[in-house]
Amino acid sequence: MREKILEATAAMLVEHGTQASMSKIAKQAGVATGSLYNHFENKDVLIRAVYEEIGAIVERALVAGDDPSQPARVRLKAYIDRQIDFVWYNPNHADLYEYLSNAPLLPRGEVLDSFNRTSDFIAGLLHQLQDEGWVITGDVGVIAGFIGGGVRNTLKWQRSLGVTLTDEMRDLVHRLCLHGVRPGHQQESEAA
Structure with a gap:
């Protein structure tokens, strides 16, 4: 699920920059917004994970x-x-x-x-x-x-x-x- 979230975040960042909301990222990844927060406490942590990946x-x-x-x-x-x-x-x-x-x-x-x-x-x-x-x-x-x-x-x-x-x-x-x-x-x- 983490990989799915990172892929969705990457796609949304390229398309929308930092305007990509956590709910839009969750929808793109096909997961509940709550699941997103189980893996990444906030958007900054998620963006850092995309950079690391x-x-x-x-x-x-x-x-x-x-x-x-x-x-x-x-x-x-x-x-x-x-x-x-x-x-x-x-x-x-x-x-x-x-x-x-x-x-x-x-x-x-x-x-x-x-x-x-x-x-x-x-x-x-x-x-x-x-x-x-x-x-x-x-x-x-x-x-x-x-x-x-x-x-x-x-x-x-x-x-x-x-x-x-x-x-x-x-x-x-x-x-x-x-x-x-x-x-x-x-x-x-x-x-x-």
């Missing part, structure tokens, strides 16, 4: 498949592939993640805490790649945001146009992400 989903999607025995550049490429898969094949979760991170319903620190394991993972990987000279220097949070935002935004619009994810599109998105973070391209843009 999407944080865990994002971590499983983007980090769980990592193979630390591989070179860092191979791990980054695999991370980008997992980003593509997450956004394309899990549109509801991708939309919820985007909504909750772009229109935070909690204080910014709490929002960041929900996604810190994924953020720490990609930050560590990007720092390693910077040390190896494989990724441009700069704030790894900005670089990670560029990769994730680029994948999410691009694929969201392609899906809305009714486009099918082909191997060619996947490869293009992948190459664009890498092109944007590789050092040689930084020097080219600085020279312009």
Whole structure:
């Protein structure tokens, strides 16, 4: 029942923001409003639980498949592939993640805490790649945001146009992400 409530809350938050009442959430979940309060004492607790849940989903999607025995550049490429898969094949979760991170319903620190394991993972990987000279220097949070935002935004619009994810599109998105973070391209843009 808890999962049902969290799914219903996620859908209602994306659709109505914080205006989604507990009774509307209960109706969406197909449970009595009293049952909702048996699991979550109030809407703030429920919203926090949704953040925790999407944080865990994002971590499983983007980090769980990592193979630390591989070179860092191979791990980054695999991370980008997992980003593509997450956004394309899990549109509801991708939309919820985007909504909750772009229109935070909690204080910014709490929002960041929900996604810190994924953020720490990609930050560590990007720092390693910077040390190896494989990724441009700069704030790894900005670089990670560029990769994730680029994948999410691009694929969201392609899906809305009714486009099918082909191997060619996947490869293009992948190459664009890498092109944007590789050092040689930084020097080219600085020279312009």
